[in-house]
Each structure stands twice: as structure tokens, then as C-alpha cells.
Amino acid sequence: MDKLSIGLRDSITDPTQYFGWSVTKMLSIPRAEIDKMQLDGLRLRFNELRDSIDVLKKLADKQNIKEITSVDDVIPLLFPHTMYKAYPPSLLQNNRFDQITKWLSKLTTHDLSGVDTEGCAGIDDWLDRMDAQSPLVVSHTSGTTGTFSFLPWGKDDFDRRIKHYTVMFFQKFGEPRPDDPIPNIHSLNLNYFTGGQMLLRQNPLFVRYIAGSPERFHSAVPGRFSSDMLYLAGRLRAARAKGEVVRDINPSLLERMRNHELQQKHLPEQIQEFLLEKSKTLRGERIWVLATWNVLHSAAVQALAAGQRQVFASDSVVLSGGGAKGMTPPADWQEKVLEFIGVREIGMSYGMSEVAGCYRACEKGYYHQVPWVIPFVLDPDTGNPLPRTGVQTGRAAFFDLLPTAHWGGFISGDEVTIHWDEPCACGRTTTYYDMNIERYSEKRGGDDKITCAATADAHEEALDFLSSI
Amino acid sequence: MATTFIANDGYGMYKAGPAGTPIAPSVIRGKVIADSLVEFGGRNGAIKFLAPDPHKIVEMLSVKDPTKMADLYSISLDEIVEYLVALGDALALKKNARMQEACELSYYTAPTTPPLLKRQFEEIDQVFSRISLEETIDSVGRAYLEGWVERRMQGGKVAHIRAFGARALHIIAGNGPALAAVTIIRNAITRSDAIIKAPSNDPFTAGAIARTMVDMAPDHPITKHLAVAYWKGGDQEVEQQLYQPQNVEKIVAWGGFASVKHVTRYIQPGLELISLDPKRSISIVGPEAFENDASLDEAAQRVASDVGCHNQEGCVNARVLYVCSGTDDNGIARLEKLGERVYEKMMQLPALVSTPPKGGINPELKSHLTATSVNDEWFRVIGGDHDEGAVIISKLSEPVDFAPSLTNRVANLVPLDEPEDMLPRVDAYCQTVGVYPESLVMKLRDKLSVHGAQRIVSLGYAVSANVALPQDALEVLRRMCKWIVNEYSKPDTVLPPWLGGGLFSSRPE
Numbered sequence: 018m019d020k021l022s023i024g025l026r027d028s029i030t031d032p033t034q035y036f037g038w039s040v041t042k043m044l045s046i047p048r049a050e051i052d053k054m055q056l057d058g059l060r061l062r063f064n065e066l067r068d069s070i071d072v073l074k075k076l077a078d079k080q081n082i083k084e085i086t087s088v089d090d091v092i093p094l095l096f097p098h099t100m101y102k103a104y105p106p107s108l109l110q111n112n113r114f115d116q117i118t119k120w121l122s123k124l125t126t127h128d129l130s131g132v133d134t135e136g137c138a139g140i141d142d143w144l145d146r147m148d149a150q151s152p153l154v155v156s157h158t159s160g161t162t163g164t165f166s167f168l169p170w171g172k173d174d175f176d177r178r179i180k181h182y183t184v185m186f187f188q189k190f191g192e193p194r195p196d197d198p199i200p201n202i203h204s205l206n207l208n209y210f211t212g213g214q215m216l217l218r219q220n221p222l223f224v225r226y227i228a229g230s231p232e233r234f235h236s237a238v239p240g241r242f243s244s245d246m247l248y249l250a251g252r253l254r255a256a257r258a259k260g261e262v263v264r265d266i267n268p269s270l271l272e273r274m275r276n277h278e279l280q281q282k283h284l285p286e287q288i289q290e291f292l293l294e295k296s297k298t299l300r301g302e303r304i305w306v307l308a309t310w311n312v313l314h315s316a317a318v319q320a321l322a323a324g325q326r327q328v329f330a331s332d333s334v335v336l337s338g339g340g341a342k343g344m345t346p347p348a349d350w351q352e353k354v355l356e357f358i359g360v361r362e363i364g365m366s367y368g369m370s371e372v373a374g375c376y377r378a379c380e381k382g383y384y385h386q387v388p389w390v391i392p393f394v395l396d397p398d399t400g401n402p403l404p405r406t407g408v409q410t411g412r413a414a415f416f417d418l419l420p421t422a423h424w425g426g427f428i429s430g431d432e433v434t435i436h437w438d439e440p441c442a443c444g445r446t447t448t449y450y451d452m453n454i455e456r457y458s459e460k461r462g463g464d465d466k467i468t469c470a471a472t473a474d475a476h477e478e479a480l481d482f483l484s485s486i
Numbered sequence: 487m488a489t490t491f492i493a494n495d496g497y498g499m500y501k502a503g504p505a506g507t508p509i510a511p512s513v514i515r516g517k518v519i520a521d522s523l524v525e526f527g528g529r530n531g532a533i534k535f536l537a538p539d540p541h542k543i544v545e546m547l548s549v550k551d552p553t554k555m556a557d558l559y560s561i562s563l564d565e566i567v568e569y570l571v572a573l574g575d576a577l578a579l580k581k582n583a584r585m586q587e588a589c590e591l592s593y594y595t596a597p598t599t600p601p602l603l604k605r606q607f608e609e610i611d612q613v614f615s616r617i618s619l620e621e622t623i624d625s626v627g628r629a630y631l632e633g634w635v636e637r638r639m640q641g642g643k644v645a646h647i648r649a650f651g652a653r654a655l656h657i658i659a660g661n662g663p664a665l666a667a668v669t670i671i672r673n674a675i676t677r678s679d680a681i682i683k684a685p686s687n688d689p690f691t692a693g694a695i696a697r698t699m700v701d702m703a704p705d706h707p708i709t710k711h712l713a714v715a716y717w718k719g720g721d722q723e724v725e726q727q728l729y730q731p732q733n734v735e736k737i738v739a740w741g742g743f744a745s746v747k748h749v750t751r752y753i754q755p756g757l758e759l760i761s762l763d764p765k766r767s768i769s770i771v772g773p774e775a776f777e778n779d780a781s782l783d784e785a786a787q788r789v790a791s792d793v794g795c796h797n798q799e800g801c802v803n804a805r806v807l808y809v810c811s812g813t814d815d816n817g818i819a820r821l822e823k824l825g826e827r828v829y830e831k832m833m834q835l836p837a838l839v840s841t842p843p844k845g846g847i848n849p850e851l852k853s854h855l856t857a858t859s860v861n862d863e864w865f866r867v868i869g870g871d872h873d874e875g876a877v878i879i880s881k882l883s884e885p886v887d888f889a890p891s892l893t894n895r896v897a898n899l900v901p902l903d904e905p906e907d908m909l910p911r912v913d914a915y916c917q918t919v920g921v922y923p924e925s926l927v928m929k930l931r932d933k934l935s936v937h938g939a940q941r942i943v944s945l946g947y948a949v950s951a952n953v954a955l956p957q958d959a960l961e962v963l964r965r966m967c968k969w970i971v972n973e974y975s976k977p978d979t980v981l982p983p984w985l986g987g988g989l990f991s992s993r994p995e
Contacts, residue, residue, distance in 0.1 A: 070859040261915075
């Protein structure tokens with residue numbers, strides 16, 4: 018292997034290491050180099066993975082795609098989100114984890130045949146076995162549609178992914194990196210510590226790469242969020258919305274469900290108590306917190322009501338991003354959070370479980386891409402690529418070059434506006450998005466397009482309606 | 487046999503909207519109103535159109551004073567039928583410029599395609615035929631509509647019952663032009679008063695019919711008891727004022743949460759909701775389909791019809807079809823053969839009833855098809871690469887997870903061992919069940935009904951409707967009426983309460 022391709026491989030597989038743990042280095046390589054790195058990286062991944070990932074091979078064979086000469090060539094092979102949940106739902110309902118594991122293996126290069134799923138009691142049990150017996154750290158979605166999507170990140174790939182958050186969250190662009198890139202900072206996790214969802218899977222790695230030690234990672238609920246409970250809750254809710262009856266649930270599971278729902282009801286209180294306690298024990302300390310706006314806002318409102326203001330060190334780091342689905346933030350939410358915590362700004366970022374890219378908002382108000390993720394903007398109806406020039410608005414898609422064991426091509430459900438050509442005044446050299454990103458599913462058809470056919474829209478609306486009462 | 491399909495351009499010329507911004511006038515009790523126009527639509531694929539500012543006309547919409555219903559009782563049912571027959575004649579597409587305009591505009595607004603729409607506009611006059619109207623009247627009971635019908639009760643009481651009209655608001659669906667016509671007919675026959683709220687996916691048809699009524703007979707009671715207007719569903723300024731018992735006694739709401747959620751907060755004593763919910767429909771194909779090639783062909787034709795006719799845009803259309811092919815390897819092979827034949831037949835349906843879907847297969851469904859097609863252990867997808875429609879074969883005995891999203895001529899065939907195996911999948915969302923062969927109907931219809939199904943039809947005839955029959959397990963016309971009873975009791979036949987007679991009348995000793 019020549020020096021060039023070793024360099025290329027490192028730049029995409031372990032970019033944090035390659036860029037010397039420096040955000041400045043990461044986001045200031047000349048655009049022409051980025052373009053070359055991306056095309057060469059894409060060709061490398063395609064050549065290695067095309068025939069090693071079963072569903073990819075089928076897709077590529079079906080469309081007779083044998084090589085990549087430009088980045089747009091990969092578009093027909095980008096995976097829609099449906100790829101990660103295209104298994105018969107009865108398999109999950111009936112604990113057929115042998116079949117689920119087999120299905121998952123078709124999405125990764127790793128061999129999962131050695132995993133013992135005999136007698137697997139549920140999703141929690143299965144995730145434990147996968148953690149212990151496979152090279153994967155499997156994560157799943159929130160299950161609100163009634164079933165889970167599963168992502169098959171390899172442990173190594175996942176580790177290399179999370180590393181870059183350290184650099185993104187805690188360094189200021191333009192400045193050299195600190196001697197020790199690990200901030201060793203008190204981390205306030207306003208959630209459970211572990212669980213199957215991606216944001217919980219990250220926590221143990223945040224301990225390693227951000228808090229530096231378990232004692233400095235503080236979770237509102239130190240335990241595990243049960244995936245079985247989340248799944249069941251989603252199933253019941255979705256069935257209710259469809260007017261269906263779920264008949265086959267174990268009574269002991271239903272009992273656990275009742276307790277779980279009770280605990281969920283008290284979660285905001287629990288978070289409040291946790292913050293109250295930490296406001297005492299960590300007063301004046303530098304802390305870090307990452308949460309969606311609604312969690313931060315409700316915490317701030319309650320804390321301020323209890324007289325807690327400017328609690329922590331002013332060089333603390335507060336991060337947020339992404340919409341809490343369907344809710345609109347009040348105009349002054351940031352103010353309240355800043356007042357409670359004692360910092361001067363909230364860092365915003367955009368990202369998704371499927372892609373190893375944390376896109377921080379820059380000083381000029383744009384989300385910047387990372388060089389190892391190739392951005393695409395597609396026509397939302399046809400899926401065809403919009404030009405890679407100028408300013409384009411359409412469906413965001415990506416090729417994540419970082420993963421070595423699963424396919425990094427992904428089509429999102431988000432509408433973005435990308436700036437291809439004009440260099441951002443902030444000095445970062447990567448392409449960037451406007452910050453007003455919306456999901457296509459929330460831009461549904463006109464309010465009173467009425468049809469008597471019960472399509473998915475009707476059920477989406479039913480779900481929203483039920484969740485609002 | 488090789489199948490050639492028409493490459494689908496999605497009727498692209500109708501995506502952008504017509505030149506200029508069309509106007510949907512309000513038609514209120516004999517008056518056409520086309521001023522104080524405000525722009526609506528223009529988002530998410532809906533075309534822009536102008537309509538009178540609903541806040542300015544809301545006052546005029548209801549016939550507030552119930553005594554104003556009296557003029558409907560000065561005309562006989564025969565005269566009502568004559569009016570409707572004349573209206574049907576006047577609506578003939580060939581000679582009615584307003585309907586021609588509505589038809590053209592529907593090419594832009596409707597979810598179906600121009601060949602289907604033109605055909606449906608052309609045949610709207612059929613629901614106005616005398617024989618069809620009489621059949622509809624019979625479903626209520628002519629005698630009840632025309633006068634008081636006597637019933638002698640046990641216990642001595644004599645009752646007279648009459649069906650009176652009600653003041654109603656109709657929130658109608660926009661997936662077919664005939665719905666506006668059916669609503670107007672039902673309103674006339676029951677001597678009711680209707681305010682029709684047009685949907686954004688068909689803002690023009692109801693208005694075009696109403697304007698024809700004004701052209702034809704501006705002072706006729708039937709014309710005067712109809713108002714057609716557009717406002718955005720959920721517009722509280724309009725709805726809070728209008729949806730009150732003094733204005734409206736019944737609300738007939740088609741479609742699901744989009745219309746009903748705006749309405750439910752207003753339901754109170756004196757305001758009744760008749761909800762025609764969104765429905766799914768399915769089909770069952772018995773093992774007889776696999777007897778020989780002729781039976782396979784027939785079954786496939788009928789399946790294709792229930793899926794493809796009306797471009798699968800109706801609540802009656804089948805989306806999931808349960809097939810008694812057997813669930814072992816041989817069974818799946820049989821099912822796949824049927825699926826291939828269904829696909830062929832669907833592509834060959836006449837353009838009057840089925841075409842490639844407008845706008846192709848929607849992106850979300852397409853992404854499901856992609857993911858499904860590469861998981862060939864459990865699924866096979868036939869077609870779908872040219873936005874023409876598709877047939878999904880489930881190899882396990884369960885529908886695909888995204889079955890509620892099936893549309894745009896995409897159907898899911900599911901294998902069964904026995905017909906009864908699908909009964910747990912039937913629920914109250916399940917409206918139409920197409921069954922093949924006929925012998926299976928008798929075996930299943932009671933069980934299907936107990937599980938929630940509402941309309942059992944011969945496979946292939948899902949889209950063949952009759953408005954005089956129960957709809958969604960309701961007798962809509964009878965629900966639209968107010969059934970008034972006049973009870974005669976005489977002390978020598980009914981023991982009087984003041985002499986100790988009980989709640990339930992009994993004869994004196």
C-alpha cells in the first residue's frame with residue numbers, strides 16, 4: 018500500500034487522529050483537497066464494501082453499478098432510512114433474534130454467526146449479547162412508529178466517531194488545540210446513562226473522551242433505559258393510532274410497562290432534583306451539558322424559579338441542536354438557559370444517528386460539514402442530485418466515509434439549504450448549511466386535503482393528535 | 487407474456503398549477519359571491535386559488551332560523567326528484583362550461599389523473615338518474631320522507647313517525663368529484679340544509695354544481711338550502727362562529743383527523759357528528775384461484791381491479807390482499823406467480839379507470855420498496871422501477887410494516903394457509919373486503935362483520951359503489967334525518983300516568 022493511500026485511509030477512518038485532534042486543522046484544509054479526499058475516499062470505500070455488504074451488493078447488482086468515477090455516481094446506492102428497519106415486524110414481536118441478527122449481518126461486513134441468541138428474552142437481552150459477543154455496538158431509534166430501526170455500527174468505527182465530538186465541542190476554531198485534547202470536564206447528563214438509543218450509546222464514550230473519568234460523568238438517572246419498555250410503549254401507541262388491538266403481550270411485561278410509564282412521568286422531576294443537587298456540589302465548576310432545547314429550557318425555567326442563577330463557571334460548555342419534534346421553542350429559551358447556567362452562549366449543532374458528523378454552527382450562523390462526510394442535496398421528489406454549485410435547497414443526503422464495516426451512504430428526511438461555492442466568512446473551508454433545517458415529514462400536505470383513504474398521513478396525524486392529549 | 491407499460495411522466499404538466507390563479511366563488515343560497523377574494527393554497531403541492539374571504543361571508547353561511555326550513559315542505563318528493571333529474575341533465579359535461587372548468591382544474595388539484603377525472607365528470611349525471619334517486623329514497627323509506635307513518639305499538643300506543651331534514655355542515659373529501667354530487671343529492675332528498683366546506687384538494691366541483699343549480703332555478707327551495715364555501719380547516723374565527731347548535735345541527739365529516747380534529751371540540755348537545763372515517767380495504771383470495779390457469783387469470787384480473795381502479799385513491803381500494811396460496815415454499819411460489827399476473831393485469835387496465843399514478847410513486851413509499859426489494863429472504867417486489875405501481879409479495883404470512891402507506895398502485899400480497907387466518911387482521915378501519923370466489927363469501931361474511939369489516943364485495947368490484955347502500959356501517963341518509971315521533975295515547979287504551987301507569991305503557995285493566 019503506498020503512502021498516499023495510507024494517508025487517505027487514515028484521513029477518513031480516524032480523522033480525529035489524522036488531523037491531530039485539532040478542530041482548526043480539521044476544518045481548514047483547502048476545498049480542492051477536500052474534494053479529492055472525498056472522491057478518493059468514496060472509491061476506496063466502494064471498492065472495499067460493494068461486495069462485502071449483502072444488501073449493498075444486491076442494490077448495486079440490480080442497478081449494474083460497478084465503479085465510481087464521480088461522487089454523484091454513488092447516489093443510486095445511498096440507503097434510505099427504511100433500509101434499517103426492513104425486517105418483518107413479527108420477528109421483533111416474537112423475540113426471533115436469530116433472524117434479526119441474521120438480517121442485521123446483511124448490513125455489515127462483520128460476521129455475526131457466532132452470536133448466541135438462544136433463549137433471548139427481549140431487546141435488552143439481545144443488545145447485551147451483541148455487546149458481549151459481536152464487534153458491533155447496535156443502536157436503535159425511538160420506536161414511535163411502532164417498530165425499531167437498528168444501526169450496525171462497529172465498535173471501532175463508533176469509537177473513532179465519538180472522538181471527533183471532543184474536538185468539535187470543546188475547541189475554538191482558529192485556535193491551536195490544547196495540549197490535552199480531553200477536557201476532563203464535569204459532564205451533566207440530563208438523561209439515563211445507558212440504553213439502546215444512539216444518544217445513550219454515546220455516553221460511555223463521552224466518559225472516556227470528554228469527562229475523562231466515570232466520577233466526572235453525572236447522569237440524572239444512573240441506570241439503563243430499557244429498550245424493551247421503549248419498544249412496547251411505541252407499539253401500543255402506534256396500534257392505538259391505527260385502531261388496532263395488540264393481543265399478545267406478556268402480563269409481566271405490561272406490569273413493567275406500568276412502572277416504566279410512572280418513572281417516565283417523573284423524569285422531569287428527577288432531572289430537576291439532579292440539577293438542584295449538582296448546582297450545590299458543582300457550583301462554580303466548569304461543566305458541560307448537551308441536551309435538546311426543550312430539556313434545557315424546562316430545566317432552566319424551574320431552576321430560575323428556585324432562585325438558581327449563574328450557577329456554574331462561565332467557561333462551561335452548553336450544547337444543543339436539532340428539533341424536539343413538533344414543538345416550537347419560545348423566543349427567550351436561550352436567555353433562560355444562559356441565565357441559569359452562567360455561560361454567554363449556547364453552541365448549536367446538527368447531526369443524526371446515521372452519520373458520523375457533528376456539524377457545529379459557526380460564528381456566522383451556519384452549520385459546517387466535516388471533510389470526511391460527502392454532502393449531497395437531492396430533489397425531494399425524484400431523488401435526483403441538485404447541482405453541486407451555488408446555493409441549493411433540497412433533501413440532505415450523505416456519504417459518511419468514516420465507517421469501515423457498514424455502508425456510509427444515507428438519505429435523510431431533512432430539507433437543507435447548502436452553500437457550495439462561497440467560502441464562509443468564518444474561515445472554515447468546508448461547505449455549510451443554513452440553520453433553518455426542517456423535516457419533510459413535518460411539511461406534510463395541505464391542512465385540509467381530505468381523502469377517505471387511510472394512508473400513513475392519517476396515522477401520522479393520529480399519532481400526533483394522541484400525543485397532544 | 488411480456489408486459490409493456492407506459493413510462494410515467496407523472497402528468498408533470500399538472501404539477502405546477504394552471505396559468506393564472508383560478509377563482510372558487512362561494513355559492514350561498516342562490517347567490518354567487520366572487521368578491522373580497524383571498525389567496526389560498528400554494529404549499530406542498532396544492533395549487534393557488536382565490537376564494538371569498540371566509541371571515542366576511544361566515545355570517546351568511548347558515549340558515550340560522552330553523553323555521554326557514556319550511557319552504558322545503560311546500561314541495562313534494564316528486565318535485566324534488568324532478569329538480570334533481572333536471573340538474574343531472576344540466577350537469578352533462580358536454581354542455582356545462584362550469585363543469586368543464588372544474589374538470590380542467592381538477593387535473594391540477596385531484597390525486598387521480600386526467601383520464602380518470604374526465605370519465606368521472608362525464609358520468610356524474612348517472613347519480614342523478616331517476617331510477618338511482620328512487621332507489622336512494624327507498625333506502626330511507628319514501629313514506630317517512632313524505633309524511634307521517636303509523637305504527638301501532640304493543641301496550642296500546644299509536645305512533646306516527648316522520649323523517650325531517652336537518653341543518654348540516656358537510657366537510658367533504660376531495661378524492662373524487664362525485665362526492666360533492668352525492669352530498670347535494672342526499673341533502674335534497676332529506677329536505678335538509680347543507681353548508682358544504684370544500685376541501686383544498688377539490689375546491690371547485692361543489693361550487694360548479696351549485697352554480698349550475700343557481701343558473702337552473704335560483705329561487706327554488708333546494709337551491710336556497712345549499713351553501714358552498716372554502717375556508718382553511720381549523721380556521722377558528724370561522725369555525726367557532728359557525729359550529730354552534732343554533733347554526734348547525736349535524737356535521738358530516740369525511741376523512742380523518744384532518745377534518746375531525748378541528749370539529750370535535752365543538753361537539754356538544756344539539757350538534758351531532760356523523761364521521762366517515764378514513765378506511766383501509768383488503769381482499770381475500772381463496773385457494774380456488776390456483777385450480778388452473780384460467781382461474782389464476784380471473785383472480786389476478788379481479789385483484790388488479792380492486793387495487794388499480796381509481797388509481798387506488800379510494801377508501802374502497804385494496805392495499806393488502808390475503809391469498810390462500812399456502813405458506814410453504816410451494817405456496818410462496820404460487821403466490822409469486824399470482825403476483826406477476828396481477829402486475830401484468832394492472833398495467834393493462836383501461837385508462838378510463840387506471841393510469842400510472844400522478845406524480846409517480848411517492849418518495850417515502852419508494853424508499854420502502856428499495857429496502858424491501860433487497861431483503862429477498864422475506865419479500866419480493868414486482869415492478870416499481872418506473873413509477874408505474876408495484877406488487878409486493880410477503881413470503882411470511884404478514885403484511886409489510888409500511889402497509890398503511892400503500893398507495894400509488896402498490897399492493898401487498900400476503901400468503902395464508904386458511905382464509906380464516908386473516909380474520910385477526912380485520913378491524914374497524916377495514917371497510918371493503920373483496921372476496922373470491924363467491925362461495926367463500928357465505929363462509930366468511932358473518933365472521934368478517936364481527937371483526938369489524940363493513941362492506942363485503944365480490945373481488946374486483948371494490949370501486950363499484952351504490953350510494954343507496956349503507957356506507958361505513960352507517961345508513962348515512964337516515965342519520966342525516968331527524969326522526970320525529972308523535973305518540974297518541976288514550977286512557978282507554980293506555981293506562982295514564984296519573985292513574986299509576988308506568989314508564990313503559992301498559993293497557994288498563
